Amino acid sequence: MKTVIFYLSATGNSLYVARFLQSALGDTALRSIPEALADGRFAVEADVVGIVFPLHYMGLPLQVEALLERLEIAGTPYLFAIATCGVPYIGTPFVDAADILTQKGHHWNAAWYLRLVSNYLPLRDTAADWRIRIRAWLAERKLRKIAGAIAKREPHRTWQLLQQPCRRLHREWKERQQRIDENFHCDTGKCTACGLCERVCPTGNIARPDGHPVWQHRCTECLGCLHICPTEAIDYGEKTKGRHRYRHKDIAPKDLLHHFAPKEDRRL
Numbered sequence: 108m109k110t111v112i113f114y115l116s117a118t119g120n121s122l123y124v125a126r127f128l129q130s131a132l133g134d135t136a137l138r139s140i141p142e143a144l145a146d147g148r149f150a151v152e153a154d155v156v157g158i159v160f161p162l163h164y165m166g167l168p169l170q171v172e173a174l175l176e177r178l179e180i181a182g183t184p185y186l187f188a189i190a191t192c193g194v195p196y197i198g199t200p201f202v203d204a205a206d207i208l209t210q211k212g213h214h215w216n217a218a219w220y221l222r223l224v225s226n227y228l229p230l231r232d233t234a235a236d237w238r239i240r241i242r243a244w245l246a247e248r249k250l251r252k253i254a255g256a257i258a259k260r261e262p263h264r265t266w267q268l269l270q271q272p273c274r275r276l277h278r279e280w281k282e283r284q285q286r287i288d289e290n291f292h293c294d295t296g297k298c299t300a301c302g303l304c305e306r307v308c309p310t311g312n313i314a315r316p317d318g319h320p321v322w323q324h325r326c327t328e329c330l331g332c333l334h335i336c337p338t339e340a341i342d343y344g345e346k347t348k349g350r351h352r353y354r355h356k357d358i359a360p361k362d363l364l365h366h367f368a369p370k371e372d373r374r375l
């Protein structure tokens with residue numbers, strides 16, 4: 108059973124899920140969504156096609172939406188989606204994705220939320236270590252069941268609560284997105300000009316004219332730059348100061364870096 112999984116991941120939760128499924132299912136290729144958007148390789152032919160992504164403002168990250176719109180799926184494979192998140196069930200990612208797929212003559216066979224750890228640091232600090240360990244254990248248990256269901260190509264529906272208010276909040280967030288990175292700043296006293304923030308950015312939004320990051324106003328607010336900085340030189344307004352940076356324990360910083368040349372707008 109040939110499987111292709113597209114993934115988007117800033118702090119490793121979704122990449123961990125994609126890798127877990129790759130090892131559980133066998134014969135599985137992983138494809139980074141930012142790199143697929145950069146390469147323009149949208150054709151996919153497989154028995155199973157999955158997409159794993161973080162829940163962003165109760166909906167789809169912009170790059171996931173862009174990928175779904177462009178994806179050219181051959182035949183009628185089993186299609187599944189997994190949204191990793193801090194708070195499951197509140198949002199509209201799967202109905203929104205279904206709307207895009209329906210226009211292309213496809214539909215989801217299965218969708219799941221997978222609760223891990225929220226990386227949305229402007230809202231609240233990262234969960235305590237003991238909570239992270241419990242969540243990881245519960246997530247792995249659920250993932251084993253998910254892998255079993257995918258292997259048998261079982262259908263699975265997931266509740267999505269508070270759809271109307273969530274859609275409104277998600278739309279308002281998208282409208283703010285272009286200039287959302289005005290909230291970022293870099294403490295040049297702490298910055299060692301290592302370049303990790305530039306290389307983790309899925310949209311090519313960070314330039315470093317004098318070694319330190321300068322944001323270019325095509326951000327999707329994934330927060331990858333803020334979390335990966337080894338010296339915690341990056342903050343988002345005042346809210347993230349002193350809060351704990353996060354990365355999934357099984358994912359190394361190098362696994363999150365992208366390999367593409369700068370281009371004008373890599374969000375879409």
Ligand SMILES: Cc1cc2nc3c(=O)[nH]c(=O)nc-3n(C[C@H](O)[C@H](O)[C@H](O)COP(=O)(O)O)c2cc1C
Pocket residue numbers: 115116117118119120121122160161162163164165166191192193194195198223224225226227327328329330
């Ligand atoms: C901009 C932004 C918005 C987010 N919104 C939500 C949300 O609405 N609900 C939720 O449960 N988690 C939310 N999160 C948390 C992420 O979905 C969660 O931490 C995810 O597992 C991160 O995956 P990654 O490590 O693969 O990037 C948000 C994170 C970001 C950066």
Ligand code: SF4
Pocket residue numbers: 293297298299300301302303304305318319320335336337338339340341
């Ligand atoms: S990751 Fe941090 S230390 Fe490295 S260049 Fe960016 S801001 Fe500077």
Ligand code: SF4
Pocket residue numbers: 288304307308309310311312313322325326327328329330331332333
């Ligand atoms: S600049 Fe924006 S899109 Fe790029 S890594 Fe930072 S938060 Fe993500």
